[in-house]
Amino acid sequence: MNFLRKTLDNIKKPFGKGEKYERFAPAINAFDTFLFVPNHTTHKGAHVRDAVDLKRTMVTVIIALLPALVYGIYNTGYQYFIQTGEAFTFLDAFIHGAWKIVPMIAVSYIVGLTIEFIFAIYRGHEVNEGYLVTGLLIPMIMPVDIPLWMVAISVAFAVLIAKESFGGTGMNILNPALTARAFAFFAYPTYMSGNKVWVSEASSVDAISGETILGSLAAGNEVSYSFFEMFQGAIPGSIAETSTLWVAVGAFILIATGVGSWRIIAGGIGGAAVMGFLFNLWGANALMSFDWMNHLVVGGFAFGIVFMATDPVSAAQTNRGKWIYGILVGIFCILIRVFNPAYPEGVMLAILLMNVFAPTIDHYVIEANINRRKKRWATAQIKTA
Amino acid sequence: MSKDIRIRKGFNLNLDGEADKILVDIHPSKTFALKPGDFFSTTPKLLVKEGAKVEKGTPLFFAKENPRVHFVSPVSGEVTAIVRGAKRKILEVVVTQDDAAAAVKHEIPELNALDQEQIKEILLKAGAWPFITQRPYGIIASPEDTPKAIFVSTYTSAPLDVDYDFLLKNNKVEFQKGIDVLAKLTENLTLTADASFKGFFEKIDNANIVGVSGLHPAGNVGVQIHHLAPINAGERVWVVNPEDVVNIGALFTTGEFSAQRTVALVGSSVGNPQYYKATIGASIAALLEGAKIDNAQPNRYINGDVLSGTATAPDNYLGYYNNLFSIIPEGNHYRMFGWLPFVDNNIPSMSKTSLSWLFGKRKAKVNTNLNGEERALVVTGEMEKVLPMDIYPMQLIKACMVEDIERMEALGIYEVVPQDFALVDYSSTSKIEAQDIIKQGIELMIKEEG
Numbered sequence: 001m002n003f004l005r006k007t008l009d010n011i012k013k014p015f016g017k018g019e020k021y022e023r024f025a026p027a028i029n030a031f032d033t034f035l036f037v038p039n040h041t042t043h044k045g046a047h048v049r050d051a052v053d054l055k056r057t058m059v060t061v062i063i064a065l066l067p068a069l070v071y072g073i074y075n076t077g078y079q080y081f082i083q084t085g086e087a088f089t090f091l092d093a094f095i096h097g098a099w100k101i102v103p104m105i106a107v108s109y110i111v112g113l114t115i116e117f118i119f120a121i122y123r124g125h126e127v128n129e130g131y132l133v134t135g136l137l138i139p140m141i142m143p144v145d146i147p148l149w150m151v152a153i154s155v156a157f158a159v160l161i162a163k164e165s166f167g168g169t170g171m172n173i174l175n176p177a178l179t180a181r182a183f184a185f186f187a188y189p190t191y192m193s194g195n196k197v198w199v200s201e202a203s204s205v206d207a208i209s210g211e212t213i214l215g216s217l218a219a220g221n222e223v224s225y226s227f228f229e230m231f232q233g234a235i236p237g238s239i240a241e242t243s244t245l246w247v248a249v250g251a252f253i254l255i256a257t258g259v260g261s262w263r264i265i266a267g268g269i270g271g272a273a274v275m276g277f278l279f280n281l282w283g284a285n286a287l288m289s290f291d292w293m294n295h296l297v298v299g300g301f302a303f304g305i306v307f308m309a310t311d312p313v314s315a316a317q318t319n320r321g322k323w324i325y326g327i328l329v330g331i332f333c334i335l336i337r338v339f340n341p342a343y344p345e346g347v348m349l350a351i352l353l354m355n356v357f358a359p360t361i362d363h364y365v366i367e368a369n370i371n372r373r374k375k376r377w378a379t380a381q382i383k384t385a
Numbered sequence: 386m387s388k389d390i391r392i393r394k395g396f397n398l399n400l401d402g403e404a405d406k407i408l409v410d411i412h413p414s415k416t417f418a419l420k421p422g423d424f425f426s427t428t429p430k431l432l433v434k435e436g437a438k439v440e441k442g443t444p445l446f447f448a449k450e451n452p453r454v455h456f457v458s459p460v461s462g463e464v465t466a467i468v469r470g471a472k473r474k475i476l477e478v479v480v481t482q483d484d485a486a487a488a489v490k491h492e493i494p495e496l497n498a499l500d501q502e503q504i505k506e507i508l509l510k511a512g513a514w515p516f517i518t519q520r521p522y523g524i525i526a527s528p529e530d531t532p533k534a535i536f537v538s539t540y541t542s543a544p545l546d547v548d549y550d551f552l553l554k555n556n557k558v559e560f561q562k563g564i565d566v567l568a569k570l571t572e573n574l575t576l577t578a579d580a581s582f583k584g585f586f587e588k589i590d591n592a593n594i595v596g597v598s599g600l601h602p603a604g605n606v607g608v609q610i611h612h613l614a615p616i617n618a619g620e621r622v623w624v625v626n627p628e629d630v631v632n633i634g635a636l637f638t639t640g641e642f643s644a645q646r647t648v649a650l651v652g653s654s655v656g657n658p659q660y661y662k663a664t665i666g667a668s669i670a671a672l673l674e675g676a677k678i679d680n681a682q683p684n685r686y687i688n689g690d691v692l693s694g695t696a697t698a699p700d701n702y703l704g705y706y707n708n709l710f711s712i713i714p715e716g717n718h719y720r721m722f723g724w725l726p727f728v729d730n731n732i733p734s735m736s737k738t739s740l741s742w743l744f745g746k747r748k749a750k751v752n753t754n755l756n757g758e759e760r761a762l763v764v765t766g767e768m769e770k771v772l773p774m775d776i777y778p779m780q781l782i783k784a785c786m787v788e789d790i791e792r793m794e795a796l797g798i799y800e801v802v803p804q805d806f807a808l809v810d811y812s813s814t815s816k817i818e819a820q821d822i823i824k825q826g827i828e829l830m831i832k833e834e835g
Contacts, residue, residue, distance in 0.1 A: 005719055033758060037723035040755040041716050045818040046692045046810035047685060048398070048544075048713065052736035053757025055724035057764060057814050060738050063726065126758055170761030170815075257726070258737045261766065317765040318777065366777055370795040373775075377617040 008032055026120040030127035057259055058129040064253035064260070065136055065240075065307065071233060072240030073097035076144050079236055080200040100200055101239060104139035107148045111155045112138075119164050128169035130313075131159070137177035137307060140240035141300065141348075142184065143197040150188055154180040174355045175314045178304075178348055185348070198236035212237050213298045214337060214345070217287050223294075230297045241303035244296070251306040260310040263319060267326025268305035268333075272296060275334035287338045301333055304347035314355040318365040325361055329354045389580045390612045392599030394773040396735050396808055398544040400691070401748040402713075404649035404658040406551050411648075411663040414671035416702075417460050418468075418477040419445055422695075423705035424515060426524045426831050429456070429475050437464045442489030442512055442642035445478045453528055457512025459644035459665040461487040477702065480666075488641045496565060496637060504569055508633065511642050515705070516629035520610060520622045522827050523802035532623040534573035534614045537564070539586050539627045540597040542604030543690035543807075545651040545658075547708045549627045550584030552647050552660060556631040557585055559643075563634030564592050567625060577609050602773065607805050611774045616799045626706060648672060648703060652691070652712040653750040654679045667703050672710060683715040685753050692807035693820065716754025724757065732756060735770070735812045760815040768819070771808035774800065778809055782819055785826030790833055793826055802827070 012032060015025045032038070033055070042049060077093025112135045113127075120127040138155055158180035163172045185192045195211040196202045213223050213235060225235055233243025241247070254260025276292025283289040296302065309315060309329050316325035329350050336346030343349060421429040428449035433439060439462060444455040458480050466479040491511050494503075505528045508514045517535075519526040526532070539549040553560055568574045568591040578586040580596025587594055595613060602608050606624050616622055625633070628647060635643035644665040651658045656677025663672065669686065678684065687694035688704035691711050695704065703710065723729050730740040733749045741749075768778035776797040784792040806819040813819065 004721075034724070036719040036721050037754070037756060038758060039717045039719050040758065041685075041753040042755055045820040046807050047687055047694065047696065047711075047753050048691045048751040048811065049754070049756045049816065050736060050812045050814075051723075051729055051732035051734040051739050051741065051756050052812070052814050053724060053816065054760040054763060054814055055757065056726050056736075056738050059724065060726045126760070128760055128763075130763060168761065170763050256737060259764075312765040313763055315765075317779065319766060319769060322766070366780055366796075369775065369777055373795065373797060376615060380617040380620065 005036065008035065023124070024121055026124070026126050027117050030117070030120070033126075054129050058132050060257050060259045061133045061254065061307075062136060064250035064257075065133070065140065067246040067249045068240045068243060068303065069101075069136070069140060071243045071246040072140060073101050075234060075242055076100055076200050076239060078234060079198075083199050083202060096200065100144050101139060103148060104142065104146075104151050104239075105136060107151050108138045108155050109135045111152045112159050115156065115159045115164070119168060123168065125168075130169040134158070134163075134176045134180075138180045141177065141181050141238045141303065141308075143192060144200045144239055145197055145202070146184065146188075146191050150184055150191060153187075154184040157183045170313055172313055173359075174352055175308050175311045178308050178352055178355075181348055182352060185345075198238070217290060218342075220286060223290075227291075227294060227297065230294060235298075238300060238303075241300040244302040247302040247306050251302075254306065254310065260306065261312070261315065261322050261326075263322040264310050264315055264326035264329075265305055267323045268309055268330040269296065271327035271330025272301060272305075272334050273330070275331045279334065279338055295334055295337070299337070300345060300347045304333070304351055305329060308347075309351050309354070314358065316358040316361045316365075318362050321358070321361045321365045324365075325354055325358055328357070328361075389596035389598065390577075390603075390609065391580070392597070392603035392608065392773045394769075395542075395600030395602055395771055396812065397542065397600050398692070398733055398751075398811070399746070399748055400544045400733075401653040401750045402651050402655055402658050402711075403545050403748070404547070404651050404660055406548070407659040408551075408555075408647070409659060409661060411661040411667060412671045412674035414482070414664070414667040416465065416479050416481050416668050417458075417462075417664065417666040418479045418668075418702040419456055419459070419666050419705065420477050420702060421446070421456075421475050424448070424456070424525055426450075426522070426828060427454075429478075431467065431475065431478070433464050433478070435464055435467055438462075439464060439480060440485075440487040440489050441644070442491075444512060445480075446475070448525065451525075451527055453509050454514050454525060455509065455512045456515055457489075457642055459642075461485050479702075491636070491640045493637055493640045496569070499569065501570055504566060507637070511636050513629075513633055513636050513642060516625055516632060518624050520607060520616055520624060520802070521799035522831055523607075523804075524831070526621070526623050530621045532571050532621045533616075534575055534610075535567050535571045535623040535625065536575050536577070536606050536610055536614075537567070537592070537625050537627055537630055538577045538597075538604065538606040538609055540577050540579050540604050540609075542599075542601035543709070544601070544692060545649075545709065545711060546604065546690055547647075547649045547660070550579075550586070552649070552708065553627060553631060554585075556628075556634075556645075559631045559634035559638060560627070561589055561591075561634065562638055563625075563630035563632070564589055566633050566637050567630065568592065571623070573614065575609075575613060577606075599773075602771070602805060602808060605805050607800065607802055608773055611776075611800050618794065618799060620799075626708070628708060629706075646703065646708070648708060648710050650676055650710050650712070652687075654684045654712040654714055663703065665703070665705055669697065669699050669701055669703060669710070672703065673699060678712060679714075683717070684712050685715050687711040687713070690807075691751065692811055693804040714750075714752045716752030716756075718754070720754075735767075736814075755816055757814075757816055759817070762815050762817065764814040767812055767814060768809045771812055772805065774805070776800065778806065778819070781826075782806075782809075782817070782822050785822050785829075788826075788829055790830065793830065798823075798826060798830055 077096035081088035162179035276295040279288040332350035429446040448454040462482040468477040576592040580598040632643040803820040809819040
């Protein structure tokens, strides 16, 4: 360890204060601090600090994402082999999935981190860890057959427009990963919807339909999957969102570690369940009569509410606001699904919509606090007068 | 007796190096110093020159903001140094003690015969007025004000903080006398004490006694005020430390300025943590004489607790107000892969991304490593967990950062002092300096609103 440390210190020398490559220090620091927590000590404020930092928080989110990702890789292969009718093993399916998905993740990280590093050097601050999560989320919510160059453009759009143009990490209004998906959705609709994009190489294999459940519902077709199949996730869909089971494992990790807001998750599930139930009572069409419990396990709802709605930067920031925000995401998700079958993926639009309204929700929560204080002042002055 | 208050939000940092219940005399200190920096937002105007002979109780300087507030020498001797920093700012007024033990004597009439103005006049003249601080802002009180309440908190919750029941066990008479004096200045004198075990404080007369229990920052008097007598715009609440109640009581008993300051020397770098009977402004060198300090690594010396205290050096002097002196190792070393969740669980953490909560009862050794790097504010909701007040901490911090005075006022700047944000510093994922931001916010308020 000492040897490694010395080597690193030698490499870092030309990047030090007043040295030749000083302005590139954020880039080298980003790598160094992944090996070692730096030797920085406190200068102002509390003399001792908690062990938690942003790296640890973000890595916890990545750990929470892994079960869904691994299942998503397997399911990609599974859907492919089911479609072609070939015999396959678990390993075959996994390798097929990995062959498809690992390049997407690589492209997402390379493009996104390059932009992040350039901005860090340009702005003279350290590289924030937020993109480690965003960069993994983006491929996880894309259809498997999307060309890599589209992934790259979506990533660039999300990082530049949704994040850096607002001032970088912590300043963005919209969730960057969802922005990437929304960009791809509206820019390349033929690659993002229909019945040929959700199963690996479905367009070249002329076989059974690979529609998502919400897609077939919107088209007025019957759903041939049981609740358990939908919950377990062996269904067509975006790469890693199909399995509510493994998303729930991720949710457990996020809530147990306190990294994800349980208020938003609970509010979202509650809001969607109530909305779904109300539509069940109405029941004017297939989407309305679709059982409210099924609503919770199909499409990207579970993935969205656990991993995207809980993004602390774009969500509401006050505890009360988080409840309201979560409930509204749930309600709007089901509303959009039912009333706007052109966009069966309601959760993406619902979260982006509520991202925009989150500051407004917080505003009213904080105004209530201010009014409470001002009221107390008013009554106190009457007493003394 | 009022309803007790119980604080559920917060965090107790359980550290190694708590002081044993042993009270010894400090090794005699030759030099003593008053540091104007201990008096927040006070500009000193010198009354003595280098070489001047002073007695205990002789004014050394007064406050430019209020010329009636005098700061007096804690011992008799000679002013041997006036240490100045950048822009000739006065850092220390050093007095070298002589053997004369001369003291300024004040005529103290019978307490019952005194009205509020006369009591204030005695406190001001004798140099005991700086013992009284005020909220909002945590500055020295203005003698022209009438406080809505006076608070004395004997409940402590900061890491390794003192036990006032033990610390003041030899001063019960003076404490009661001091309370009697303060009770003449307000109708609402509140004395808070530990709710689970009440020592001698519950037998104190003339005060409204309230029990406090719960997690740090329950011992912060600002938190107690927030729950018992929240400060509205224009109101003042005065605060006196328990030992300064004793000092005020002693002044009204003997007629001499009392500068008693009992200090607990604590922290994992101290081999024999215990209580020392000392005097305000004593040299730290004297305090460390005989203490077994582990010098195998560099240490940080802190006037106060490890969360909200002020860093100092072993050749400096004790602070004016603190009963606690902490010494912990510096943390200027690297930790390989220390950012991974669930590693290095020996570092206490509020976050469940560490398993340290499993060892909650264990006494942790901590150092001054930042445990990460400063980042943009990303995680939300963590500040609220450690600020048990009806205040939105992140919004208040942001209002301070953009210097929006109206919003700071609306969000509750009158009710907080930097110390209340110590745990926000501690628990911050983004390693923000909340205490510093709040301090600058308060300085701005004082400048703009007066």
